[in-house]
Amino acid sequence: MYLGVIADDFTGATDVAGFLVSNGLRTLQLNGVPDSPIEVDTDAVVISLKSRSCAAESAIEQSLAALKWLQGNGCQRFFFKYCSTFDSTAAGNIGPVTDALLDALDESFTVVCPALPVNGRTTYQGYLFVNDVPLNESGMRHHPVTPMTDANLMRVMEAQAQGTAGNVEVAQVEQGIDAVRDQFATLRQRGNRYAVLDAMNDQHLQVLGKAVEGLTLVTGGSGLADGMTRHWQGRSNAAQAGAPSDGRTAVLAGSCSEMTNRQVDAYRRQAPALAIAPERAIAGELADYVTELIDWFAIQPNAPYAPLIYATMPPAELQQIQARYGAQHASERIEALFSALAVALSDAGVSRFIVAGGETSGAVTQALGIDGFIIGPQIAPGVPWVKALDHSKSLALKSGNFGADTFFFDAQRIANQGTD
CATH class of the missing domain: 3.40.50.10840 (Putative sugar-binding, N-terminal domain)
Known part of the structure; x- marks a missing residue:
């Protein structure tokens, strides 16, 4: 090593x-x-x-x-x-x-x-x-x-x-x-x-x-x-081991960073997109709300672009939510929602997850029970596709401020190149 x-x-x-x-x-x-x-x-x-x-x-x-x-x-x-x-x-x-x-x-x-x-x-x-x-x-x-x-x-x-x-x-x-x-x-x-x-x-x-x-x-x-x-001698095909396999895709965005706000804005103009209602995620019954979100996802087309479910919001709205519910409590409840949503999406046949936000990515991977990944091709600097060790799931886990405005499109384009 x-x-x-x-x-x-x-x-x-x-x-x-x-x-x-x-x-x-x-x-x-x-x-x-x-x-x-x-x-x-x-x-x-x-x-x-x-x-x-x-x-x-x-x-x-x-x-x-x-x-x-x-x-x-x-x-x-x-x-x-x-x-x-x-x-x-x-x-x-x-x-x-x-x-x-x-x-x-x-x-x-x-x-x-x-x-x-x-x-x-x-x-x-x-x-x-x-x-x-x-x-x-x-x-x-x-x-x-x-x-x-x-x-x-x-x-x-x-x-x-x-x-x-x-x-x-x-x-x-x-x-x-x-x-x-x-x-x-x-x-x-x-x-x-x-x-x-x-x-x-x-x-x-x-x-x-x-x-x-x-x-x-x-x-x-x-x-x-x-x-x-860069100075070390590596393998020419290192990324191939983690290339994403084919399957239904879901896009989840929990980050409220400036860049993720831009990426969500660009994506929802061309793809099915649903904003999470913060009050229902934080103060409501999660199981019932997850069922509604899954019902919405199930009737959306998967092509040319996969459906997006997002909690991303501008700073002023985020501050209002935090003032009302408390920053830590609100964050924990949103993470819990994405955890439950990821499991439900997996049960519904989703095998590719594109996730924006460090905390959201952690919640999704833990909920899916993924212990490790093989790293695949880069989507943007610092953001590769990764494949679970059991090969059942592929994920793109993006830090909030990383990637271009077109990141969600780019991730799907690169994934589809590997399965054409």
Whole structure:
């Protein structure tokens, strides 16, 4: 096994796994930490946790369990994957998990690099930008669970973690691999535990990917993992193992991100679409409401585009719902609805699920009892099709802000190419 990845949510796991497969690594994604070894021909294993927004103690416990399993299966290089918008709070969980992994590996230094330029996430002088806007001025400032109010990753990291952070500047990255490694040595001498890496473009990530090769633990977004593994010799047909099989498709959208709002708006103009009534999902009887949703789905055509059921709404409407019912309660009830809906759709013969939103994706995969995936072809940067280990289901699990406006169309086009 070339690499073991510990990801803090479901879509983040498929995000990084998609890049690994694109670079020729046959990749297995596991839904949580297995109880035993899994016999699959694979070059990399990505363990997806639900540790992004839980209590820090739980995130640490889950992450250390994942590390122990990977070590027990022969892995010696590790990547802690978090979102390219550094989704966390002042209490964690990125900093505390990074510290726990470093201590468990008896290491004293690592890097921090959420940059993903292909999706508009860049770092400059340690500040994180989203589409050229500082993180705290982007849509992430309104995130219902992890609102990001500071773009300075050194400050954010030091607020969460036990050590100090320094910066590897763009000018040093542009001087090449040796200059970056020299800066690592300087930061270590200064007592820094974390190096925040500047990256403005894909070439920077390739330099950084080579520069971090000597580190046992690397932390970052999928862009850095891509930069690392582009240098490795992979297989030409790695994605074929996870290509989606034929079958009826359902599109489910739970994310309320800016991008998912745009994707839903574009899709519902051309495909059957039904908005979930929040008050019925949150305060009503779920079983009765799921039956109504399934009845609607059953009479919709599956071509040329599959039906969409969505809870996606603009920020102002979301704030009203949260004010009325409470943000945590509303989120839990919407997740419960999507869980029940996914099971009912599966019972009705759906075998392809296109899902928008990290929490929604986690709810769907858990409800369907899927323990692991083989990663297939990319739909968009960081979003591949994945196939369940038992081959009965194929899924496209999209982080809220990923993909183009046409993502739901793109996912079906790529799936159909594989079955024509």
